[in-house]
């Protein structure tokens with residue numbers, strides 16, 4: 001469903017992403033972990049076409065990632081939510097529905113707004129929303145078109161505990177529906193139970209890419225270490 005080969009992204013002379021290749025099969029949930037500055041957001045932004053890649057090829061469902069055909073397959077939840085100042089929460093949902101040509105979107109929009117406690121904010125303008133509310137609107141807009149592939153960049157940042165719980169529940173539901181998900185996060189426990197695979201980035205490179213149990217077998221000296229211990233071990237500076 002996603003094929004990334006030889007992806008390089010330079011900012012000036014600095015390589016933020018260093019010739020990485022990986023793929024996601026349909027229905028796979030992959031957690032993207034890495035310390036600050038590892039290159040996770042840059043990788044995601046290159047995949048969704050928000051940043052111009054320096055080199056490499058990216059295909060989504062067999063289409064070049066920049067094509068309209070590819071864009072029909074995925075939603076992206078950015079690290080920093082962008083909402084329109086002069087659209088209300090409800091109008092954001094309407095806008096997405098019209099942009100994606102979704103019929104019968106109102107019930108789903110109502111359900112999503114209820115899950116994320118936005119029902120009483122439905123008529124609030126984007127500019128008057130708190131950071132957490134913006135993040136919730138961003139998640140609702142991403143889920144409304146029912147995409148096959150979801151790219152979540154730090155989706156829990158700024159959410160309250162109830163919204164974090166709901167997002168974890170939604171991850172589980174999306175996985176059960178067979179969606180393909182790449183989720184970058186520092187909250188390791190939020191992906192530990194649902195991820196089929198973990199990719200660990202450091203300094204623009206992928207330094208681990210396997211199931212949690214295989215990573216533990218390959219890299220852990222103590223057999224009963226947690227994913228968090230493993231992450232800290234793998235990403236520590238020499």
Ligand SMILES: Nc1ncnc2c1ncn2[C@@H]1O[C@H](COP(=O)(O)OP(=O)(O)OP(=O)(O)O)[C@@H](O)[C@H]1O
Pocket residue numbers: 011016034035036037038039040041042043
């Ligand atoms: N717009 C930019 N201009 C120059 N350098 C950048 C820019 N954005 C990111 N970088 C650099 O690219 C590298 C990767 O950054 P990136 O934001 O992808 O990391 P990250 O893994 O998402 O980090 P975090 O966990 O802190 O969000 C870092 O060294 C960062 O300083």
